[in-house]
């Protein structure tokens with residue numbers, strides 16, 4: 378009797394049969410996921426392209442501008458939409474919407490690049506682009522704190538925030554291309570855009586020079602890439618001359634809000650100082666051909682780009698939306714980094730999500746998608762005590778017989 382037979386059955390045949398059954402079982406799970414994921418709006422669809430072209434053409438016509446203007450980041454900044462009457466030139470607002478935006482914007486200003494504005498789906502009452510950029514009457518809700526992180530108490534010099542042993546932040550500007558309504562630094566937006574003074578930059582760099590424990594410096598804001606290249610180079614150059622500074626990281630949302638800021642000249646500068654980039658895409662519909670053009674310029678120059686997403690109610694607090702968004706990021710070479718649990722900032726209560734929901738989303742991602750596109754879910758603890766990873770815990774039990782794990786499909790396995 379040949380060796381590969383057992384009870385008269387061919388073992389190879391049997392294994393093949395079992396494998397096919399398992400493969401079919403996995404297909405069922407994948408098909409269910411694909412069905413839900415296909416409902417998530419992506420920036421690369423024909424639908425998104427039509428929305429974009431439609432609003433873009435209206436704006437170009439209204440401002441008597443050209444395609445070349447549109448692709449120029451300075452034109453985009455100069456022509457930000459920051460007044461409710463400008464919005465209503467391109468969108469049909471109800472009287473109530475109009476009044477609410479007007480009322481809120483008198484207290485908390487807003488600004489939206491024409492580019493970002495053109496991604497809005499005006500027929501979707503919870504369009505993720507609109508929710509992130511339009512003032513909302515719920516911002517008047519009083520609960521929450523202005524500075525729960527006590528950033529103002531972790532500021533040893535200049536514009537530094539230090540909460541960790543070997544890394545710190547320098548805030549180089551309070552300006553951003555678009556003021557995210559969920560921003561944790563809402564209190565710093567103020568009424569006008571202000572780059573940090575040279576004196577404060579120099580004082581921050583001096584502090585780093587005198588502090589040999591610092592190996593990584595995060596240059597952020599606001600949006601660090603709103604500084605002109607010569608000012609960025611001034612900072613990078615000074616930092617690179619400090620022996621103990623090994624890494625410079627830049628925080629920017631321009632990839633999502635002003636992708637035209639990214640060009641070869643900037644990429645060469647970032648490459649020269651081996652800068653790492655952290656950015657923020659919160660929804661797959663922000664990953665547009667324009668955004669990917671910008672990502673490609675950076676990654677083709679060898680610059681590492683990682684994404685810090687914020688979990689936001691009605692914008693992306695859905696497991697398929699988070700899955701799709703991270704898969705899109707992976708596809709276009711942006712490495713998912715963090716999924717931030719939103720902080721309890723005054724005026725952002727309507728974006729709050731329960732932690733149990735975030736944990737469910739993380740549990741869903743396990744096994745269902747590439748490990749390469751799974752962010753770490755974190756909560757930035759109050760009082761500036763640092764980020765805490767939030768991990769679904771119920772999958773490990775420990776007793777005298779060893780460990781018991783729960784797999785992604787909720788099967789139990791033991792390890793001695």
Ligand SMILES: *Cc1c(COP(=O)(O)O)cnc(C)c1O
Nearest residue numbers: 538539540541544545546595764
């Ligand atoms: C988030 C943060 C950092 C960077 O932390 P990573 O986990 O390395 O991204 C550094 N300093 C402060 C104050 C921070 O809040």
Ligand code: SF4
Nearest residue numbers: 553556557560599630
């Ligand atoms: S880009 Fe960042 S700093 Fe600027 S408003 Fe948005 S979340 Fe805040």
